[in-house]
Amino acid sequence: MPGAVQFDAVIVGGGFYGAAIAIYLTRQRGLKRVLLVERESALMQRASYHNQARVHNGYHYPRSFTTAYRSRINLPRFVRDWPQVVKQDFTKLYAIARRNSKVTTKQFERFCREIGAPVRPADPALLNLFEPRLIEGVFEVEEYAFDSSKLAAWAKRELEECAVELRFDTRVMAISRGPDLTSRVRLDDRHGSSEVTCRYVFNCTYSGLNQFAGDFPGTQTRLKQEITEMALMDVPPVLQELGITVMDGPFFSMMPFPARQLHTLSHVRYTPHMHWADAPALDPYSKLGSYARETRVDRMVRDVARYLPSMAQARYADSLFEVKTVLVKNEGDDGRPILFEKHAELPGCYSVLGGKIDNIYDVLERLDAEQFVAAAGISDLRSSA
Ligand SMILES: Cc1cc2nc3c(=O)[nH]c(=O)nc-3n(C[C@H](O)[C@H](O)[C@H](O)COP(=O)(O)OP(=O)(O)OC[C@H]3O[C@@H](n4cnc5c(N)ncnc54)[C@H](O)[C@@H]3O)c2cc1C
Structure with a gap:
């Protein structure tokens, strides 16, 4: 297995949520080394494309006031x-x-x-x-x-501008605890298995949220x-x-x-x-x-x-x-x-499910309340531990 690589954050899933969160972490929160891993060969090929493309305005939810209101x-x-x-x-x-x-x-x-x-x-x-x-x-x-192809084109452009590293045709198989508040993420692609380590993991896999081996505890929801x-x-x-x-x-x-x-x-x-x-x-x-x-x-x-x-x-x-x-x-x-879970068993690991496209703002609000340190900060954490 090749040597482990250090990232600030690994985003699992290149749908709208994974892409938007990667862009947020680099642009708004100053994380520098961000890796986005997607099992398909391009961004937004799954639920973010295969949906009814409705930008909801509440009408659809007479039985759920909160969803309608949001x-x-x-x-x-x-x-x-x-x-x-x-x-x-x-x-x-x-x-x-x-x-x-x-x-x-x-x-x-x-x-x-x-x-x-x-x-x-x-x-x-x-x-x-x-x-x-x-x-x-x-x-x-x-x-x-909304036009999901145009949304995918936006995501591609922005991720490139933010220098987020993209790995397509690659599947995250396991997420485990690493040393010093890091996580180890095992990736499979056509060349075999490899592992990266990172400070944060964002599980944005929608249908795949609970399909990981290792120490990943699964969602409580x-x-x-x-x-x-x-x-x-x-x-x-x-x-x-x-x-x-x-x-x-x-x-x-x-x-x-x-x-x-x-x-x-x-x-x-x-x-x-x-x-x-x-x-x-x-x-x-x-x-x-x-x-x-x-x-x-x-x-x-x-x-x-x-x-x-x-x-x-x-x-x-x-x-x-x-x-x-x-x-x-x-x-x-x-x-x-939204589903937004921070896994206590795996420090720095979050699972996120948007439910619908405009809920991205509810997710970003939750992320605003979190503290993130960039890679340089990892050694600081180590020395103060
Ligand atoms: C039939 C249907 C109709 C809908 N209609 C609407 C609507 O009209 N309006 C609306 O706002 N919302 C709608 N939605 C919901 C909307 O599609 C989702 O909320 C949104 O697309 C979720 O985005 P996402 O990024 O979480 O998921 P996705 O776009 O599915 O992204 C998850 C990504 O993770 C990747 N992945 C999964 N497991 C792994 C792994 N182990 N390693 C690497 N990559 C992995 C997948 O390949 C996928 O690309 C609908 C959904 C469906 C299915």
Whole structure:
């Protein structure tokens, strides 16, 4: 095994969270030697690409006030910080189903007022798109989409500028205690195994949070893994400039997906293909890798077209399959708080899961409260120990 290398921080996972945290540590916190390790061959190939690309503004969370409220705070920051990736030039509609919805039209309006989110009755011309026997009300709201390819291009540029060392096609296998408050991180790539030592480890692996050997204790927060399918659709002209979400139950969402110039279609009943309780040695990436991936687009479209008849004219282009990781405690309310754990057993080791893209600000707030010392400081720590 080659000799160990010293880093201030090793970031495991090159999704949006890993990239943003690496950039934060170098730019805001002055860490100099930062290594980012990603098992794919480029940045943001997994959940940060395979998602519905919605910049949430609260509407989606009538059952979780905190998530709704945080979305309201974070959306304007996201638009300010990543104007080049945010798509705003489309009309976003939230429709309320007459049957089986957990909210009524009145409750939805009241909830929007409570979180301070703009909401107005949709233009009558847009109402005609919906089947009135199934839809109780339709609202025009302010919610945006993001272009994940542009976000990845931003991350690449910034990481290069910050001189963060990037290792692709490399998997972190184990995290263990090293000497003098350091951690040892074992990496596997096509050449074999190697080890680096560092002061801090940031586990930003989303679905892979608990898949490490060594002294890594696992997260205390229980996680649920879901294999999900979102269909990518070429929608008819009448739906082209729209995003539509039907609330709040076994319904669907259709959003522009700017990275492919198509629309994603997700359905509460058909998007989750299977799920399991997260556990070490139940590698979600291997599970998805061996999953048959038979599309359910026909069932999605059949049901969606009952509410939105013009969807029957949409052309299926592709499916995005991904493992979605959620906190077990939010199964009932659909809330998406962050997971931020500092592992006492492994000093300097953190696990982070964002839940949704705009939650990056909640993570950065937590990091602001932490103390970090750069590599030079390690010897200081040693001499004062
Ligand atoms: C179906 C679906 C729809 C969603 N819709 C939305 C939405 O509309 N809006 C929204 O804001 N959020 C949405 N999300 C959530 C959003 O995608 C995630 O919150 C966000 O992408 C998480 O970023 P991340 O960097 O933590 O994860 P990822 O982008 O998955 O990054 C983790 C990285 O770690 C790498 N990795 C894992 N294990 C290892 C290892 N051992 N060694 C090295 N590398 C490793 C992976 O390859 C991956 O690149 C959705 C998610 C899914 C799955």
